[in-house]
Amino acid sequence: MNDIIIKNITRIVIPFAQIYGIFVILNGHVSPGGGFAGGAIIGTSLILYTLVFGREKGRKKFSHKASEIAETGGILIYVIVGLIGLVVAGRFLTNLGAGFPEGVIGNIISGGMIPILMIGIGIKVASTMISLFNLLIDEAI
Amino acid sequence: MIIEQLPIINLLLFLLMALFIPLLKRKPFKITLILGFVVLGLVFISSVYLLWYVNNVGIIIYTFGGFEARFGIEFVVDPFSALFTTIIAILAAIIYIYSSGDATDGIEKTEYGRYYILLFLLLMSMFGILYTNDIFNTYVFIEILSITTCAIISIKKKKDTYTSAFRYLMMNELGSLSYLIGVALIYMATGYTNITLIGESMSNAFQAYQLNIVIALGFMIIGLGIKAAVFPFHIWLPDAHSSAPSTSSAILSAIVIKVYILVFVKVLFRVFNLEILNEMSISTILLILAGVGMIMGSVFAIAQKDVKRMLGYSSVAQMGYILLGIGLLSFEGLRAAFFHILSHGLMKTALFLSVGEIIFYKKTRKVNDFDGLGFIMPVAMGVFSIAALGMIGLPLTSGFISKLNLGMAVLDKNQTIFLVILIISSLLNVIYYLPIIISAFLKNEKYHYRLESIEKTPRTMIAPLILLGLLIIVVGIFPNQIMVFIESAVRSVMP
Numbered sequence: 001m002n003d004i005i006i007k008n009i010t011r012i013v014i015p016f017a018q019i020y021g022i023f024v025i026l027n028g029h030v031s032p033g034g035g036f037a038g039g040a041i042i043g044t045s046l047i048l049y050t051l052v053f054g055r056e057k058g059r060k061k062f063s064h065k066a067s068e069i070a071e072t073g074g075i076l077i078y079v080i081v082g083l084i085g086l087v088v089a090g091r092f093l094t095n096l097g098a099g100f101p102e103g104v105i106g107n108i109i110s111g112g113m114i115p116i117l118m119i120g121i122g123i124k125v126a127s128t129m130i131s132l133f134n135l136l137i138d139e140a141i
Numbered sequence: 142m143i144i145e146q147l148p149i150i151n152l153l154l155f156l157l158m159a160l161f162i163p164l165l166k167r168k169p170f171k172i173t174l175i176l177g178f179v180v181l182g183l184v185f186i187s188s189v190y191l192l193w194y195v196n197n198v199g200i201i202i203y204t205f206g207g208f209e210a211r212f213g214i215e216f217v218v219d220p221f222s223a224l225f226t227t228i229i230a231i232l233a234a235i236i237y238i239y240s241s242g243d244a245t246d247g248i249e250k251t252e253y254g255r256y257y258i259l260l261f262l263l264l265m266s267m268f269g270i271l272y273t274n275d276i277f278n279t280y281v282f283i284e285i286l287s288i289t290t291c292a293i294i295s296i297k298k299k300k301d302t303y304t305s306a307f308r309y310l311m312m313n314e315l316g317s318l319s320y321l322i323g324v325a326l327i328y329m330a331t332g333y334t335n336i337t338l339i340g341e342s343m344s345n346a347f348q349a350y351q352l353n354i355v356i357a358l359g360f361m362i363i364g365l366g367i368k369a370a371v372f373p374f375h376i377w378l379p380d381a382h383s384s385a386p387s388t389s390s391a392i393l394s395a396i397v398i399k400v401y402i403l404v405f406v407k408v409l410f411r412v413f414n415l416e417i418l419n420e421m422s423i424s425t426i427l428l429i430l431a432g433v434g435m436i437m438g439s440v441f442a443i444a445q446k447d448v449k450r451m452l453g454y455s456s457v458a459q460m461g462y463i464l465l466g467i468g469l470l471s472f473e474g475l476r477a478a479f480f481h482i483l484s485h486g487l488m489k490t491a492l493f494l495s496v497g498e499i500i501f502y503k504k505t506r507k508v509n510d511f512d513g514l515g516f517i518m519p520v521a522m523g524v525f526s527i528a529a530l531g532m533i534g535l536p537l538t539s540g541f542i543s544k545l546n547l548g549m550a551v552l553d554k555n556q557t558i559f560l561v562i563l564i565i566s567s568l569l570n571v572i573y574y575l576p577i578i579i580s581a582f583l584k585n586e587k588y589h590y591r592l593e594s595i596e597k598t599p600r601t602m603i604a605p606l607i608l609l610g611l612l613i614i615v616v617g618i619f620p621n622q623i624m625v626f627i628e629s630a631v632r633s634v635m636p
Contacts, residue, residue: 072160079153079160085206092149093206 010052017045025122029111035121042122043129050130055137067131074124081113081120144194145203147187148216148272151226154180155265159258166254174241177257181237184268185230192223196629202274210274210335217274217337220629225403225482226271229396232486233264235605236395239494240388242601256296256389263289263392267400276324276412277334279404283320287313287368290397293389294381305380312367312377319364326357327412336411347417354413355421361408362423369401370460372434379441379453387497390449394456395489399482402463406475409467410634418470427468432562434461439569447506448496451573452489455532458566459485465563466547469554475631476624477546483623484531484539484616491528491609495521498602508577515582520603522581524610529574531613534567539616 021041028034050058085094095112096102103110158180165173195201201218204210237260266285273279291313295306328334330350331342347354367374378398382390409418418424438458445451463485466478498521499514500506515522531538544563551559616623 068163068166072164075156075160079157083153086146086149089207090145091203091205091207092146095206097207 006052010048014045014049017048018042021045021122021126025118026108026115028118029114030106030108035118036125038118039122039125040129042126043133046126046130047133050133050137055134058134062127062130064131064134067127067134070123070127071131074120074122074127077120077123078117081116085113144191145201147191148201148203148218148268151184151187152265152268152272154184155261155268159261159265162254162258162261170253173254173257177237177261178234178241180261181230181234184264185227185234188223188227188230191218192220192227192626195220195223196626200633211333211338214278215274215335215337216272218272219633220626221403221407221631221633222271224479224626224630225399226268228483228486229264229267229271229400232396232490233260233392235608236388236391236490236494239391239497239602239605242599252296256293256386259289259293259296260389260392263293263397267396270400270404274336275334276327276336276339276408279407280317280321280324283317283368283401283404286397286400287317290393293393294385296389297384297386299384301380302384305377305384309377309381312374316364316367316374319360319367321364323357323359323361323364323408326353326360329353330357336407339412340414343412343414343417354417358413358417358421358423362405362426365401365405365408366430369398369405369464370457371430371464372437372457372461373430375434375438375457375460378457379445379450382453382456383447383449387449387493387500390452391490391493391497394452394493395486398456398460399463399486402460402467402482406467406478406634409470410475415470415635424468424470427464428556428559431461431465431468432559434458434464435562435566436461436569439566439573443569443573445573446508448500448508448511448577449493449506451508452492452496455570455573456485456489458570459489459532461566462543462547462563465559466550469550469556471550471554472631472635473546473550473553475635476627477543477550479627479630480539480546480620480624481543483627484543484613487539487609487613487616488528488531491524491606491613492532494602494609495525495528495606498598498606499525502598509580511577511581512584513581518598520598520606522578524606526578526582527610527613529578531617533570533574537614537617539613539620542617542620 018041021038023038024033024041025035025038028038046058046062049061082093085098086092088094088098091097095114098113100112101109102112108115158177161176162173165176191201195218200220201216202210203216203218205214205216263286266282266289269282270279270286273282287310291306291310294309295302324334327339330346330353331339333339333342343354363374370378382394385393409423435458438454438456438461442451442454442458445454459481463478463481466474466476466481468474499511499518502518503510503514527538531540534540534544544567548560548563551557551563
């Protein structure tokens with residue numbers, strides 16, 4: 001797509017979209033949204049970038065290797081947090097019992113491990129969306 | 142303390158193995174294979190240990206995150222789940238060894254890693270289905286299982302595999318959604334998704350919300366029936382199982398459809414109870430489905446020219462046997478069904494793997510091209526013959542024991558008509574298995590020049606076949622050692 005308006009608007013919009021995605025992920029446990037919704041927003045911003053600037057530039061921004069690592073890492077965060085619960089409290093995915101801070105209800109840092117899990121889910125969903133999109137593009141060509 | 146963690150550690154081992162395969166992509170593939178084998182070995186050891194533990198010490202109840210069962214997710218390891226996870230681990234290990242001998246036919250080299258990722262996710266979801274004690278969690282694992290199965294079917298990039306994978310996906314999504322509607326209706330009536338708690342409150346709920354429970358049972362029977370390829374819902378199975386690579390056909394036919402039938406058993410006997418089932422005369426419906434499936438599956442199998450399609454239809458008939466045992470709703474029936482799940486798992490794995498080796502070297506799938514193969518590939522055809530004779534139900538094989546038990550169970554319930562159907566179905570099995578064996582061992586090969594072209598088979602492919610052949614015979618000669626575990630599994634399902 002070689003349109004200067006679209007390119008410039010995209011440049012302006014993408015940072016806001018990504019910051020909004022991060023906001024949704026981080027506030028997942030105190031407000032509607034969460035890892036999946038926020039990850040989808042970030043993933044969509046990456047898809048928008050690929051659509052506007054082409055597959056090559058998109059690959060430079062977020063390579064296949066990076067998405068592989070991000071996908072594995074997202075689940076690994078979840079598993080490791082779960083294992084902390086298993087080791088400390090004797091049950092997989094134990095939250096407060098395993099020493100995660102409870103915090104003040106309504107703050108970002110509250111709810112023990114849930115924000116960490118949300119970040120993991122967010123990374124996983126964002127990278128899955130962009131790699132699925134790339135797979136579909138490559139298939140068509 | 143550590144024993145309690147074993148079920149979740151089993152699941153995590155599979156999951157982590159699947160996660161690390163993409164990261165190992167740039168290393169030699171051998172590392173992945175060895176690591177996968179270590180994982181399977183560890184899971185096998187822990188499953189066997191759990192089987193011993195639950196039979197001798199007591200069942201294990203594990204709740205996630207320390208929440209009590211009615212809020213959280215609960216894993217229960219009882220003789221039932223421990224027995225079948227062990228069987229799955231054994232079969233999966235055998236198939237894994239076989240597939241490492243580069244017999245994953247038709248898969249491109251670059252897809253090997255993906256194939257093993259899918260395999261380990263598949264195993265994880267099956268272990269999860271068996272361990273979990275929560276019908277909604279079961280649904281989640283069922284979804285993982287059907288999506289990975291669909292991907293495994295379509296991993297060969299050919300047109301016919303895409304068609305069969307699409308058909309599989311459509312049929313199985315219908316099945317999953319029917320199951321989910323059943324879960325929702327039960328949740329509406331009882332307020333729980335935990336199987337133990339539902340089981341306790343089911344009698345009251347049946348009085349208060351009879352319609353809900355009846356509809357839920359109907360949806361669940363249809364949904365799980367589609368997934369387990371019970372006769373009228375089987376149309377996806379022959380395509381899917383014949384177009385997948387041989388090793389995954391073995392997994393799909395020997396393990397995956399059995400897992401759904403085990404969920405079915407759980408739903409029938411733990412979620413609902415015998416009084417409700419008897420009041421709605423579910424037994425009659427299941428027995429009719431089973432009887433029709435036993436006959437029609439075999440009849441369709443006779444008409445097939447492609448070996449793998451024939452084995453697929455044979456699986457439909459065998460699911461009829463298992464359903465017959467379950468449908469009797471008696472101790473003996475369930476025992477026969479569970480034993481047949483084991484023996485059919487062994488026999489179908491042996492059949493698909495030996496056929497896989499034949500296809501790998503001879504590049505033919507036609508039943509008519511098996512002439513004289515017994516002299517060229519003695520091990521593959523020998524194991525094929527043992528397994529086929531087991532399917533027919535000759536003594537000394539595990540198939541005989543399961544048919545014997547099934548016949549006794551049928552007679553116990555005075556359903557003589559099904560004994561007749563059982564015998565007719567066995568005779569139909571003779572019609573399509575015996576000609577293959579006869580032409581392989583008694584006829585000459587049509588093209589003698591091909592004799593030289595068969596290279597030496599890798600040892601990793603031969604060893605699992607021999608092991609399977611031996612297991613079929615050992616289980617057939619000494620069924621009592623295994624029967625102990627099966628009976629305690631039946632007792633834990635059916636109080």
